[in-house]
Amino acid sequence: GESVGLHLPTLSVQEGDNSIINCAYSNSASDYFIWYKQESGKGPQFIIDIRSNMDKRQGQRVTVLLNKTVKHLSLQIAATQPGDSAVYFCAEKKGNTGKLIFGQGTTLQVKP
Amino acid sequence: NAGVTQTPKFRILKIGQSMTLQCAQDMNHNYMYWYRQDPGMGLKLIYYSVGAGITDKGEVPNGYNVSRSTTEDFPLRLELAAPSQTSVYFCASSYHSGRANYEQYFGPGTRLTVT
Numbered sequence: 001g002e003s004v005g006l007h008l009p010t011l012s013v014q015e016g017d018n019s020i021i022n023c024a025y026s027n028s029a030s031d032y033f034i035w036y037k038q039e040s041g042k043g044p045q046f047i048i049d050i051r052s053n054m055d056k057r058q059g060q061r062v063t064v065l066l067n068k069t070v071k072h073l074s075l076q077i078a079a080t081q082p083g084d085s086a087v088y089f090c091a092e093k094k095g096n097t098g099k100l101i102f103g104q105g106t107t108l109q110v111k112p
Numbered sequence: 113n114a115g116v117t118q119t120p121k122f123r124i125l126k127i128g129q130s131m132t133l134q135c136a137q138d139m140n141h142n143y144m145y146w147y148r149q150d151p152g153m154g155l156k157l158i159y160y161s162v163g164a165g166i167t168d169k170g171e172v173p174n175g176y177n178v179s180r181s182t183t184e185d186f187p188l189r190l191e192l193a194a195p196s197q198t199s200v201y202f203c204a205s206s207y208h209s210g211r212a213n214y215e216q217y218f219g220p221g222t223r224l225t226v227t
Contacts, residue, residue, distance in 0.1 A: 032214055043116075043202050043218030044155070089154055097162070098143050098206055098214050099170070102154040 012109040019080045021106045023073040023090035032093035034100065035064060035075045039086045047075070047088075077108075085110045113138050116219035118203050124225045125193040133188040133222050135203030143206045144186040145170075145216065146178065148199040155202065161186055162208070193226045200224070 013019045025033070031052040036044035048059045050066050050073075057064050063076040073090050087107050091100040119134045137144065142163050147155040147170075157170030161180040175197060177189040186205075190197060200223050204216040 034215065036218075041221075043204075043220050045218070046215050049215060093214055097160070097168075098208050099145075099157060099160060100214070100216060102147075102156075104154045105152075 009104070010107045010109065012111060013080050014111050015080060015082060017080055019075075019077040019084070019108060021075045021077075021088050021090075021108065023075075023103055025071050025073060025090075025092050027092060027094070027101075028068070028071060030092040030094070033064070033066060033073050034091050034093075035062075035073075036089045036091065036102075037084075037086045038089065038105070044089060080108075080110050082110050082112065084108060115139065116203055116205055116217050118201075118219035118222050120222060121220070122223045124227065125190075127193060127195065127226060129193050130189070130191050131193070131224075133190070133201055133203075133224075135186045135188065135219060136184050137186075137203075137205040137217070138184065139205060139207070139217065140183065141205035141207045141217070142183065143208050143216075144180065145204040145206075146176070146186070146188045147202045147204065148172065148197075149202060149221075150199050158188065158201075190224075195226050198224060198226045 034049040035047040038044045048064050050057045050064045061078045065074045087105040089105045091102045116137045145160040146158040149155050156172045159178040161167045167178050200221045202221050203219040206216045
């Protein structure tokens, strides 16, 4: 069946280092992927998205990479800051309804 | 814009009680969604709506009902609350047109405990 999952539940990085959060998906027909950041006690917040006709997309300090061959998605955060500490979710779009399937999430801990 | 607003922020229910979680958005989004998030887990879709008067089930609809009488509001009704419905509930909205990005905007959540 369909699933969107993350390889590691917790990632701990030193402030200033780069972070890489990974995500695997199983539905090869998915054509849109999105990363959300969720801080404690808050709703998810959009970070960046990518369509399946792209391999890479860059935002401010963040880059999303899509490898359709192995159905893998990653979020790279440059120069990680304490404010980046949060749970990060990947999600894939299911069909044409706009519905998103969310993965379990990776907790990013930034050490000072 | 206030974005997506949810009330209440917290609620404790006894088993068998009913309540309505309110959700409103002022972005003129046509799509709205209700999710639940259990501790340490991702989001599971309960119900969604593609426009006023149109609703459909998501992944975990049992025990819930929704209505969408206006573009702005999308209340979630819990009938006969059960401990398994203890969770954090998020409402979200998005705008869909021919080349929409499908980005969903989320509210701050309602933390519900059923005892």
